[in-house]
Amino acid sequence: MSSLFPYAKRLVKYKNAIMDIVKDTNKTLSTYITGQALIALILGVLSYIGYLIIGFKYSFILSFFVVITSFIPMFGAVIGVVPACFVGLSTSIALFLAAGSLYGFIGMLIAVPTCAAFKVVAAGGIRILKIWRSGKI
Incomplete structure (x- = not known):
């Protein structure tokens, strides 16, 4: 030993x-x-x-x-809020409030155009998906 x-x-x-x-x-x-x-x-x-x-x-x-x-x-806390932001994307006001609570006034300024751009891209993607599923492409 x-x-x-x-x-x-x-x-x-x-x-x-x-x-x-x-x-x-x-x-x-x-x-x-x-x-x-x-x-x-x-x-x-x-x-x-x-x-x-x-x-x-x-x-x-x-x-x-x-x-x-x-x-x-x-x-960690920022990562934890990401799913809430995705849930909040369904409601622009909720995203606006979440961005404001996280990043203050600058977050609110950035959230509005980001949300608008995301909605346009998502709507376009859904439209393309519907056309693709119908077989017109």
């Missing part, structure tokens, strides 16, 4: 210091995870309330997705 761990005898005298490092690491990581969980919960509740106010049909599912993705550092 001692041949497997030749430095084990030397580490015994540093046992207390190593245990302190392990305890500090454990405390730091558990505090971080607890904080992230609290942030995720707050984002989920606020998203749910906001989606209910806007009138989204799938408020709980969308807010649950926000909770799950908010654990991703830096971009």
Whole structure:
């Protein structure tokens, strides 16, 4: 056994210091995870309330997705809102409000032409799909 761990005898005298490092690491990581969980919960509740106010049909599912993705550092909350934006595309006002809440006045300015362009492209795509299905192409 001692041949497997030749430095084990030397580490015994540093046992207390190593245990302190392990305890500090454990405390730091558990505090971080607890904080992230609290942030995720707050984002989920606020998203749910906001989606209910806007009138989204799938408020709980969308807010649950926000909770799950908010654990991703830096971009998680933004990724979590993407499905809500797609649901909101069915209602221009909802998209306008969502963009405004995320990015303020600049988001509102960008949301209107982006939504209009997307609707034109989607309508054109549906029209082409209908022509293609009818066999006229």
